[in-house]
């Protein structure tokens with residue numbers, strides 16, 4: 565959780581995205597080059613979100629919903645197709661690459677797979693110190709000291725600096741990945757499924773570490789997960805993403821209490837262990853996320869929605885997020901019926 569849940573509430577958010585789109589072209593594939601008919605993969609399709617200083621925003625949705633694309637585009641690792649990303653009031657999408665370099669330090673990324681994201685040929689000192697070199701922050705003995713200090717900060721030993729990634733367990737490697745992100749003293753970190761490749765027994769340790777670091781350094785996180793039960797314990801607010809769009813956003817408590825978007829309700833009921841905050845019936849989500857090349861018309865969830873109405877497919881556009889009280893918004897005009905209808909459908 566954040567240092568202070570109200571931190572920044574009355575101020576400009578630390579990070580704000582408006583109308584963000586990331587469409588990939590398929591024309592990089594050989595087949596498409598031969599056929600000459602590139603298509604557009606609408607991975608992120610018009611997202612507005614805000615993250616306050618010291619806040620953790622959880623971003624959840626099934627695989628392929630566009631979560632990683634959103635996180636990468638927010639940090640400028642991918643060029644947006646449209647929309648704006650404001651950091652501390654500055655639109656990063658308007659900056660030249662050299663201007664963006666000054667901000668890169670403040671915005672860091674922790675990757676999902678600690679086995680693939682660390683170069684096996686580099687020592688821990690090289691990996692963690694690389695960002696210090698790139699930004700000219702420390703050299704020589706000072707660099708060495710800073711690396712050792714960072715390792716201790718993430719619960720490793722300073723003597724680990726000379727070792728290689730293969731000498732560490734998954735949890736320890738993720739600690740190295742976190743030390744690398746912390747090296748440049750960032751303000752905002754996108755944590756992209758940082759525990760999903762780890763043993764369950766280790767997951768809680770890494771989540772606790774991220775929470776401790778947030779408190780110590782006043783960090784803000786976008787915490788990506790496909791499982792609502794992971795973000796429940798770390799997020800102040802949660803945004804639920806489906807096929808490139810946010811379908812529900814609210815405080816963690818609001819997301820776990822009615823009313824729900826039917827997609828959120830299905831994700832909640834998929835949590836294997838009965839959740840103390842969850843009292844609804846189980847809903848099985850049929851099939852997988854449709855292709856973002858040709859997404860369904862109208863509300864993109866209507867093809868899998870247990871309470872879909874005929875008109876859900878007929879709208880010209882997806883439904884907008886509608887405020888339902890507090891900080892809670894739902895992109896489903898039928899949200900007031902959801903409780904009754906979903907209960908009846910589940911009987």
Ligand SMILES: Nc1ncnc2c1ncn2[C@@H]1O[C@H](COP(=O)(O)OP(=O)(O)OP(=O)(O)O)[C@@H](O)[C@H]1O
Nearest residue numbers: 588589605607626627628629630631632633634856
């Ligand atoms: N570089 C790319 N070129 C083309 N399509 C891409 C590219 N990166 C992602 N996609 C497509 O964009 C969609 C969203 O992918 P993304 O990885 O952002 O989703 P995700 O929710 O993070 O899923 P996962 O949890 O599996 O990573 C998917 O259909 C994916 O195949």
